[in-house]
Amino acid sequence: MANEGTHNVEDLHLTNLTKKFGEVAAVDDLTLTIPAGSFFALLGASGCGKTTTLRMVAGLEEPTSGSIHIGQQDITNLRAFQRPVNTVFQSYALFPHLDIFENVAFGLRRRKVKNVDAAVNSMLELVELAPMARRKPTQLSGGQQQRVAVARALINEPDVLLLDEPLGALDLKLRRQMQIELKRIQTEVGTTFVHVTHDQEEAMTMADTVAVMNSGRIEQMGHPADIYELPKTAFVANFLGQANLFAGARTGTSSDSIDVVANGINFRVLSTRNSAPGDEVIVGIRPEKMTILDLHDKDTIPSGHNMLEGRVIDVSYAGVSTQYLVETQWGQKVTVFEQNVLVGDRSSVGDPVVLHWSPDHTFGLAGGETVLADTAQILAVGA
Amino acid sequence: MTTKRPEAVAAIAGQMRSAVSRRRLLQVAGIGSAAMVAAACGTGSDDSAGGEASASAAEDKSDTEMVVNWSNWPLYLDVNEDTGEYTSLVAFEEATGIDVTYTEDVNDNNEFFAKVRTQLEQGQDIGRDLVVLTDWMAALWIQSGFAQKLDKALIPNSGNIIPRLAEVSFDKPRDYTMPWQSGFAGLGYNVPALQSAMGKDALTSLDELFDPSLKGRITLLSEMRDTMGCILAWKGYDPSNFTDAQFEEAIAALTEQVDSGQVRQVTGNDYIAAMESGDVIAVIGWSGDVIALGEDFGFSLPESGGTLWTDNMLIPALAQHKKNAELVINHYYDPTVAAEVAAYVNYICPVEGAQAEMEKIDPDLATDEYIFPSSAMLDRAYVFMELTPEQNESYSRLFEKAIGN
Amino acid sequence: MAAVLPSAGKQSQVSAQRKSRTGYFLLLPGMTWLAIFFAIPFVTLFMTSLQAPVAGKSGQYVPAFQVSNYPDALAEYWPQFLRSFLYAGIATGLALLIAYPLAYFIAFKVGRWRALMLVLVIAPSFASFLLRTYAWKTILSDEGFITSFFNALHLLPDDRILNTSIAVVAGLTYNFLPFMILPLYAALEKIDPRLLEASNDLYASAFTTFRKITWPLSLPGVVAGTLLTFIPAAGDYINSELLGSTQDRMIGNVIQTNFIEFRDYPTASALSFVLMAVILVMVFTYIRRAGTEDLV
Structure with a gap:
């Protein structure tokens, strides 16, 4: 049987994993290694294939092709109940006829493990539910049920713990709390967590590694900050946080940077931050990286900065920051966040302004207008 | 017109093969409704029964309402199988202008009585102007004052009644009733099956019926008088005049046959289907039913004797259209009409002169001993002894216990 | 309902009283319904069961308190009582064995054909109970293929099925099968398939999942189905x-x-009453045993 004896955590490998429903590939030739002990987030809009990937790892869905390994062990053809993998289901799927204790003990009893009581009690301690042991699931709040679901899976000391939108059903405040809680538990037990979510903020807060999935493929994978600071595709730039993107063409190349002209304006992109192989380049910048200035103060902009003129069409004050919506001469709306560091002297609607930012924050992406349009559409549908 | 058979009845009748007579339909079919009155029957009024009470009459609306409501047993009236119309009844309606609502809702004497008993006891009209009941039930109705005296002046044909039926013990001068049809209870059998089981072409005695070679392949009638009449005669007693001890002896004989597994089942009308399917080879059954089954089947009155019963038309107390009902009776005592009915139902015709009329319809039937029996045959057919209510109850209990109830 | 707090003022007490009175008025239709369709027949039946016969008048009874009707009826008819419960019990067991896999199949396996399958299950009930039972006489006939088949194997003690206890139990099983299938289906259909996945994920094989999850969760349906089958049977x-x-x-x-x-209404009523009482006791014991109270 799986998962008996000493517990060595090993990497999870997905190799050329494909799942087709009819003609549609939900997961398309996915190859991926999830390091042992990491908190890994699969992030994507609904229908991107992330849940299907998870279900294939759990054994609830059979791959059309490809393989799944844990360390050296091929688990592709093992039945769900034979895999050293456990799942925290989206709706928790707690057994309504069993009390909390028996729900948590379920996996141990199936494997005829000894000392079930002690194990269950200490697990309930870990998720802070010891007093609830004899209650039925329906008598618990959503957050408590969620913790039971985690405990029920974790107690089996799986090689990999799969979490399928585990916080989706909770309200915002509880979700924040549970994010921290889950992270704490993961750190404590050291098990590999694979977390499927469509919530980019959740993924970034909790995961060591985030993989952004789109149309059955992984668009980009890495540490949350790395992906955020340097997205490699228009989809990632938009899905993970916000980005202002301008489609243009490369006009020149210097030793460390390229020049791109978009809508008649010249932008400089550092070569290290450009992922566009050809002459079609999308210039991108995160809203909080821009500085907004009154047009009169244009000459105070440091040389070498990219800049853009426009007119403020909306101002929303949000405490720590203010969000401006600026319309460019060609009608594109650009979002800018400004920290409310200074008191007073904010731009207001109708003001002519100039936006500027450093090339260190500018990134270049492959693609043109059509890519922008497609991305916008996917996001609109997927959300 | 109301003289068409209702669709549902026609459908069931069709399923069970038509052209068979009235006892065919299952008695259990009506029991649900009988049970409905269970609660209502709780306190039986104790002032109505006992002795011969005279029935109350209602104001006769016959002249203003040209209708009559008639309840009879299923498949007991000539039907044109193509149109579904009752031929003789249509003739009556055309001749008199009276609309007849003919309902085949008498499936069992006891069950029908249970259905209307409360109304009768509480002095209410049961909504029927003419009903057809077997001798002993008719006797109970007359005794209880639930039947009205007939106005013979309106029934000039009543003189056509065959002499043997002109007087019965429970209705001496036929003041209250006129016979509808009579029949024998005796031995019915499937000829080819009998041949292969015991090498005979016909059954003539109950000894043969109870032969081990027919074990589990015979049925008896759940009508106590018919089954017990045959057994009493077999035991050498007179079914028209017997003692308690003789009845008990006959019951013991019955119990022996039931317990040994010789008797497969004791049924109401079901035995015909069982004979047709071949499950049952021989029965104590009713003449008209068995004869209607056709060539492969035979009926005989046992050598020791069988029973003769009569179903009687009578007018319930407080019937609204008494005169119209009497006109119906008169119509069916016309020998021509009686012959038409007899040709269809195969039972004994109670009307003098019908035999001559039958010559015109079907000469074979005119000589049929089961429609127009000879006196030699009638000598072996017993009318079951008239029972007091107490006897009826205690005999019924003995009988039902013997057959598993 | 409308409890009055000690601190409540006089006015609120009055309105609370009015409220509680309104509550009783709202109960009226239900109570009337109960009275007409349950209490009155029930009481009448009970009173009938205690009536005494009128001497010399068969079929006539007067109100009395003849408790001996009960032991008399039981002494006379206990074999039929035992037989009824035996036959009904076997038929219920068989119906469960047949209905469970069928209901399971419909609930989990047939997908969009569910509605059709359910109609097929109920369809025979559109024909009259009587005609359906008649049909079985033909099916189980001595010359029919079922009887011939079992006879060829020498499995029938009387060489026949019709007019034996086997036929009665088979008929009961058949006739009340829909009453077993439908509640089972309703219970199974309610089970979230993700629970089965969760169980599977937690090291339970398909069989263990059935034993530990599906079966316990379908118990309300099992209880309802067995009662709905057993009682009429x-x-x-x-x-x-x-x-x-x-x-x-x-x-x-x-x-x-x-x-x-016999027109023996007191005995018939006493027997009905005993039947009702025995079934009631069995039902309560059974429900308690099955422990479904907190499931349903």
Whole structure:
């Protein structure tokens, strides 16, 4: 049987994993290694294939092709109940006829493990539910049920713990709390967590590694900050946080940077931050990286900065920051966040302004207008 | 017109093969409704029964309402199988202008009585102007004052009644009733099956019926008088005049046959289907039913004797259209009409002169001993002894216990 | 309802009283319904069961308190009582064995054909109970292929099925099968398939998942189905009448005979009452045993 004896955590490998429903590939030739002990987030809009990937790892869905390994062990053809993998289901799927204790003990009893009581009690301690042991699931709040679901899976000391939108059903405040809680538990037990979510903020807060999935493929994978600071595709730039993107063409190349002209304006992109192989380049910048200035103060902009003129069409004050919506001469709306560091002297609607930012924050992406349009559409549908 | 058979009845009748007579339909079919009155029957009024009470009459609306409501047993009236119309009844309606609502809702004497008993006891009209009941039930109705005296002046044909039926013990001068049809209870059998089981072409005695070679392949009638009449005669007693001890002896004989597994089942009308399917080879059954089954089947009155019963038309107390009902009776005592009915139902015709009329319809039937029996045959057919209510109850209990109830 | 707090003022007490009175008025239709369709027949039946016969008048009874009707009826008819419960019990067990896989199949396996399958299950009920039972006489006929088949294997003690206890139990099983299938289906259909996945994920094989998850969660359906099958089957008389022999009479036949043939209403009522009471006791014991109270 799986998962008996000493517990060595090993990497999870997905190799050329494909799942087709009819003609549609939900997961398309996915190859991926999830390091042992990491908190890994699969992030994507609904229908991107992330849940299907998870279900294939759990054994609830059979791959059309490809393989799944844990360390050296091929688990592709093992039945769900034979895999050293456990799942925290989206709706928790707690057994309504069993009390909390028996729900948590379920996996141990199936494997005829000894000392079930002690194990269950200490697990309930870990998720802070010891007093609830004899209650039925329906008598618990959503957050408590969620913790039971985690405990029920974790107690089996799986090689990999799969979490399928585990916080989706909770309200915002509880979700924040549970994010921290889950992270704490993961750190404590050291098990590999694979977390499927469509919530980019959740993924970034909790995961060591985030993989952004789109149309059955992984668009980009890495540490949350790395992906955020340097997205490699228009989809990632938009899905993970916000980005202002301008489609243009490369006009020149210097030793460390390229020049791109978009809508008649010249932008400089550092070569290290450009992922566009050809002459079609999308210039991108995160809203909080821009500085907004009154047009009169244009000459105070440091040389070498990219800049853009426009007119403020909306101002929303949000405490720590203010969000401006600026319309460019060609009608594109650009979002800018400004920290409310200074008191007073904010731009207001109708003001002519100039936006500027450093090339260190500018990134270049492959693609043109059509890519922008497609991305916008996917996001609109997927959300 | 109301003289068409209702669709549902026609459908069931069709399923069970038509052209068979009235006892065919299952008695259990009506029991649900009988049970409905269970609660209502709780306190039986104790002032109505006992002795011969005279029935109350209602104001006769016959002249203003040209209708009559008639309840009879299923498949007991000539039907044109193509149109579904009752031929003789249509003739009556055309001749008199009276609309007849003919309902085949008498499936069992006891069950029908249970259905209307409360109304009768509480002095209410049961909504029927003419009903057809077997001798002993008719006797109970007359005794209880639930039947009205007939106005013979309106029934000039009543003189056509065959002499043997002109007087019965429970209705001496036929003041209250006129016979509808009579029949024998005796031995019915499937000829080819009998041949292969015991090498005979016909059954003539109950000894043969109870032969081990027919074990589990015979049925008896759940009508106590018919089954017990045959057994009493077999035991050498007179079914028209017997003692308690003789009845008990006959019951013991019955119990022996039931317990040994010789008797497969004791049924109401079901035995015909069982004979047709071949499950049952021989029965104590009713003449008209068995004869209607056709060539492969035979009926005989046992050598020791069988029973003769009569179903009687009578007018319930407080019937609204008494005169119209009497006109119906008169119509069916016309020998021509009686012959038409007899040709269809195969039972004994109670009307003098019908035999001559039958010559015109079907000469074979005119000589049929089961429609127009000879006196030699009638000598072996017993009318079951008239029972007091107490006897009826205690005999019924003995009988039902013997057959598993 | 509308409890009055000690600190409440006079006015609120009045309005609370009015409220509680309104509550009772709202109960009125339900209570009337209960009275008409349950209490009155029930009380009448009970009173009838205690009536005494009028001497010398068969079929006539007067109100009395003749408790001996009960022991008398039981002494006379206990074999039919036992037989009824035995036959109904076996039929219920068989119905469960047949219905469970079928309901499971419909609930989990047939997908969009569910509605059609359910209609097929119920469709026979559109024909009259009586005609369906008649049909079984043909099916189980001595010359029919079923009887021939079992006879070829020498499995039938009387060389026949029709007019034996086997036929009665088979008829009961068949006739009440929809009452078993439908509640089972309703219970199974309610089970979230993700629970089965969760169990599978937690090291339970398909069989263990059935034993530990599906079966316990379907228990309300099992309880409802067995009750809905057992209760009418125990009181049924048509199957025994049409498919059985004189050795197979059940309590329903006896009640019918007492009621219609003997016009012995007190005995018939007493028997009905005992049947009702025994079933009630069995139902309560059973429900408690099955422990479904907190499931449903």
